[in-house]
Amino acid sequence: MLRAEIIGVGSYVPERVLTNFDMEKFLDTSDEWIRKRTGIEQRHWAAVGQSTSDLALQASQDALKSAGLSATDLDMIIFATLTPDHFFPGTGCFLQEKLGVAGIATLDIRQQCTGFLYGLSIADHFIRCGTYKKILLVGSEVHSSGLDRTTRGRDVTVLFGDGSGAVILSAKEVRNPEKDSFVLGGELHADGRGAKELWVPAPGSALGRADRVDHEVLEAGLHYPQMNGKKVFIAAVTKMAESLTNCLEEHGVTVQDVDRFFFHQANLRINDAVAEQLSIPREKVFNTIQKFGNTTAATIPLGMHEALKAGELKKGMLVALAAFGSGYTWGASLLRY
Ligand code: UT7
DSSP states (O other): EHHHHHHEEEOOOOOOEEEHHHHHHHHSOHHHHHHHHHHOOOEOOOTOOOHHHHHHHHHHHHHHHHHTTTGOOSSEEEEEEEEEEESOHHHHHHHHHHOOOOTTEEEEOGGGGHHHHHHHHHHHHHHHTTSSSEEEEEEOOOGGGGOOOOGHHHHHHHHOOOEEEEEEEEEESOOOOSOOOOEEEEEEEGGGGGGGGGEEOOOOOOOOOSSSOOOHHHHHHTSSSSOOOOOOOOHHHHHHHHHHHHHHHTOOOOOOOOOOOEESSSSSSHHHHHHHHHTTOOGBBBHHHHHHOOGGGGGHHHHHHHHHHHTOSSSTEEEEEEEEEEEEEEOOOOOOO
């Protein structure tokens, strides 16, 4: 059977590190509050002039190198981000130009923190159908230039970091489904009733104004992320646990069978709660939020790359992924690395 295998993983974070103590200097917050409520110790912020596609280029080149491929081997780019280079066109087009591979398909997806899982499923389906053989899937974000750096926005501003993660998916004829490395499958969900619990209202066509951006919009801070943190927290724990349980059951595997879990990195307390609900041993969950904060679409591939470098992710391991984010969107996937 024709299936997708991850044959390359890469990542990139900007050089500039912002610790919680650095944040204390311009925001009414404290290292103690951030650490206790989220687990975050530091995050990376892009330099002025560094765009989402710039970060993605580095992560993509890294992933291509680890796959032993060059960009000209690619058939398609799937780009997951909620911080695009521009309102339109999609950031995949800008990345494609930077990679120098004009002509191949590019697809931007707007699934926020679940973007990597949606992208993985889309890539998997293109490969299963035989349409494409080599797909670059990248999650990349530059949050720093879009955060409210006043007390009004401190609940969100302390959470987000900039970064990028990428994988290369390749078509593979799976002969031994019990042992071969491939994407086994997964499930995806959304519930638009939660859309305004975590969102950036402006610019947008639904603001009921003659212009998408005007002074009133800017003064009201509608171009900054707004979040009902407590509600999102509860939904994240519930839906990630539910989705992961369904995904494992559907594939006839138990928590004990899974070697490593990579969860979206929004809050260490969310991931600890999911692990506790499902009786997942702590050492099987690979968290990176302490170092990178929440890099939304990039958290999972960035985590996989960190785990690879640390020798915590090895060929043949059974790996489960789960995410929850704005939309609401959520899901889980299972793969043998
Ligand atoms: O990636 C997409 C999904 N996103 C998430 O899953 C995020 C989910 N939510 C969360 O992680 C948490 O709700 C937060 C970390 C955002 C907030 O933690 P919390 O325990 O829910 O705190 P809270 O919002 O109830 O705020 C508690 C207090 C408030 O003060 P009062 O009203 O008790 O006096 C806030 O004003 O903490 C205050 N506060 C802060 N204090 C210092 C809020 N943000 C900050 C801050 N620094 N950055």
